[in-house]
Amino acid sequence: MNYSFAERTKNFKSSAVRDILSVIQQGNVISFAGGLPSEEHFPLEAVQSAYDKVFASGKSSLQYGLTEGYKPLREAIQTKMEQKGIRSTPDRILLTTGSQQTIDLFSRVMLSSGDVVLTEDPTYLSALQVFRSYGASVVAVSGDEYGMDPEELEEKLKTLQPKFVYIIPTFSNPNGKVWSVERRQTLLNLCYKYNVLVLEDDPYGDIQFHEGEEYPPVASFDQSHSHVLYTSTFSKSVVPALRTGWVTGPAEVLQMMTQAKQMADLHSSSIDQQALYYLMRDFDLNQHIQVLRKEYYKRMSIMRDYLHKLEPGLFTWKEPKGGMFIWVEGAKDLNTTLLLNKAVENGVAFVPGAPFYVDKPELNTFRLNFSHSTPENIELGMDRLVSVLLNPVTV
């Protein structure tokens, strides 16, 4: 049979990263390609104990739940967000199947075909896919190490009248960038001025390497709770398998997203949500995050020290202040997609930067993940990678 799919499927694309991951899951390749957290640090016993408490609470814990999600968990998240300066209420928190679902539900209620979304460039590629699957045009706003360029942003807000601006201002995927406080405030002020919403994606904000530095979420400046949708997840700071994220923001938008979620899946796993509630109540999550910060800093440092062995000038990169990635830019004529083949032959993998770009891919970039591999494997893999990089394939 000849299947006649919906118009929107023409914008569907399988994730380039997932495709690469499936190729390199073979043999002895050490992969810096994915975006996985460290398995060794999953708090398995605490997670198991949390599930035990769910089951001890009786059979009603296994019944259908609310679309909005388990209320005690929403209350605990409210407290967690207050520590970041974001004021919310349980009624303005929607639990999702990870922040990916937040991006999807928000797009679903906001985007009609032909609408414009402004993003950083490069940015999270699965967000680009979602926006495009709803028929939106994604327009990149260029920037520097402090965030989007305010003049270009204002020009595009004014002329393109976008539906929203999507940003990952703290330890971005793919390039680890942190926006300055000033740029965060400027973005919000411009969005107030032009009445445009902000989707602030913050999966990595907890993984901060240096004490004392402050990276207040853009949402913390939105005192009227009118313009910023803030989303985060437990996937990076606790464990990914529970697939639990959340979003807070304007009540009217959240109500619409709740209706969309009711149609999408009624509600996410409520066993997992209940377990996360007990975990937040009884496990020292802040202490756990401290351990992750130290460990990820250590892993990043090993990777960084190997990168220092490269000829200066040929490769440029910035030491990240948190998150899970180092972003590397090679010489202008380097093609990292070709380089990947050679790297995999040498037993190491990364993700070429091209798929993270909105429309003009810079082929000489790549992303390295330092959270998933053990320190020993980072040494082994970086040793292999550096020898490949010292003899790069050029086009």
Add this chain to the structure above:
Amino acid sequence: MNYSFAERTKNFKSSAVRDILSVIQQGNVISFAGGLPSEEHFPLEAVQSAYDKVFASGKSSLQYGLTEGYKPLREAIQTKMEQKGIRSTPDRILLTTGSQQTIDLFSRVMLSSGDVVLTEDPTYLSALQVFRSYGASVVAVSGDEYGMDPEELEEKLKTLQPKFVYIIPTFSNPNGKVWSVERRQTLLNLCYKYNVLVLEDDPYGDIQFHEGEEYPPVASFDQSHSHVLYTSTFSKSVVPALRTGWVTGPAEVLQMMTQAKQMADLHSSSIDQQALYYLMRDFDLNQHIQVLRKEYYKRMSIMRDYLHKLEPGLFTWKEPKGGMFIWVEGAKDLNTTLLLNKAVENGVAFVPGAPFYVDKPELNTFRLNFSHSTPENIELGMDRLVSVLLNPVTV
């Protein structure tokens, strides 16, 4: 701020049933309104033991999983479906966050604005909402107790060229109807003839009251695996909180749905999927389903016996052969939405039938759920209901 939502949100509607449920969750109202399974029969110990096995398998059980879902569970589902005559492969099974997500993902890859979907009338109202949220026109095909009327179906397949036909052929929600084997085959043959897909929703098929009767899924006749998407769930036969359903069908359609799911939420909870795998491996699910069948039959019988007390002719209903619902039709001038107020005042609730209709609601119908209330509560609630029904409010 004035939020400018996407065009499609004009078709959003909160579920009428959910709205009713929130009103009646007060006081001493015995509710036959929802579609919840019996909590007393949740296999809590077996579920807990299954989760223990997940955690015993180590930390990697908590890492990100595949979009398609945990493969050993897909293999176990393949075996379960073979017992129903449906042949599949793990590659042609996609795990979802309940069958609601199947309906959503399938609609997402198939429906463009203005497309037509054929359905029974009345049918599952949240499916109607999803189809309309993608801009589809839903067209009802009338039928009798054996299923859709073949002539009307053929006429509408020919003239309307629908994208698919949505059916719940076994113990339907809301009316408990079972299609005859002949009508199932006729539907599929007509869909072959006009090259139209079928979405077969089968959440209740396991809850069958009478041994020996055969209700083969439409998918079991689709030997070429080309035209039928079959979806079911563990929500009714195990527990709802795990939010795990599945879909099988044509490979090409499933690949497209997998891409849609990757954008929607990356994957569903893989802890829950792993737990379900151990549950299917080590727990006698068939025996458990036998217990549910007996218990639900008992509960239905109590409800039925009360309905027998009503004046014959004023109310008509059929004894269901399985599932969770009895569908009752009152005198032509009865308005069950008004009747509900009186019922709630008397401490009992049901769902008015109107929201389940495609476009011409029959206001004199209502749905009773017999799975969720204990036998004692069914007696108490039906006693109240019968006294209300004997003095119905007319308009």
